[in-house]
Amino acid sequence: MPNRKARLLKLQLGKCPWCGLSFHNWDVLEEDHITPRAIGGKDEYKNLQLLHRHCHDEKTALDLIEIRKKDRSKFLEKLSQFWEKFDWNWINDIPNFIGHTVRKSDVTNGQHTE
Template sequence: KSTEQGFKTLIKPSSKSIKAHYRKLADICDQNKNAPTKALIARLNPMIRGWANYYSTVVSKEIFKEMDNRLWKRLWRWANRRHPNKSKTWVREKYFPNVKETRNWILNDGEYILNQHSDVPIIRHIKVKGNKSPYDGDWTYWSSRIGKHPGMRKEVTTLLKRQKNKCATCGVNFRPKDLIEVDHIIPGSKGGNDTYKNKQLLDRHCHDFKTAKDLKTVNH
């Protein structure tokens, strides 16, 4: 991009990344053809949030809108194929009902609402200041860098370093204010042990979803 001072490099998500992300979203739709709406949303939301957050510091606004549009078309086909004998109006009212304080035509069941890539704000990257310190309050950053931090449990800092400060499910970078929870990959009810190999850090949303899935499996 040309500017008055010369040229400015604009960094955008690569075509490869865009295609791979959409393919993952499409696969989730295909794998959940008969699943309840909230189950599909629970699978899609972490993927959408993670990818959008990752590219929120580059030039992504138009790409986010394009991705939302492509996914909407996919979901519209998903909904119509479930009810081939129903009218388009019926399908819209069932799967894309108007919800107060949200935009129209967004997949929801009245309780669970699909995240939108374009809802993630674009935040330009700010260079880290030279006076950064392990005591500056950014415990997730320093834990992931050196595997320890004053006042934090060794278990958490070790897992943060191993996971490179990212949620094991959605891949989103943890922030100091996030609700981070230790999860047993194989639940104790299924014979899972309490070793580090069987533990991972998840954000609250991903942990709730995995726990519900684990309980459902146990009860069947």
């Protein structure tokens, strides 16, 4: 058994923190990031735990929901920043392009061309 798994097993007193059951010799144990790296978790002992394989599968399914939420919010933020560059309004429930908004920061950075 690798040293990291042995240390985690000792820290967890031989129990799976997900289901609370003790590990047995025949169990397949998997390392898990408590806070997934995709949402800012670090690869350090205080963020690692050993789980049964099936418990790890359950936790990963829930983690993926959180990761997708974060990815979606990043997308919406970028989309909002994109639309802020344009003047537009709603006419009969249709967004209509009026013109490009010239921001002071665009002009000072040399991005504005006429």
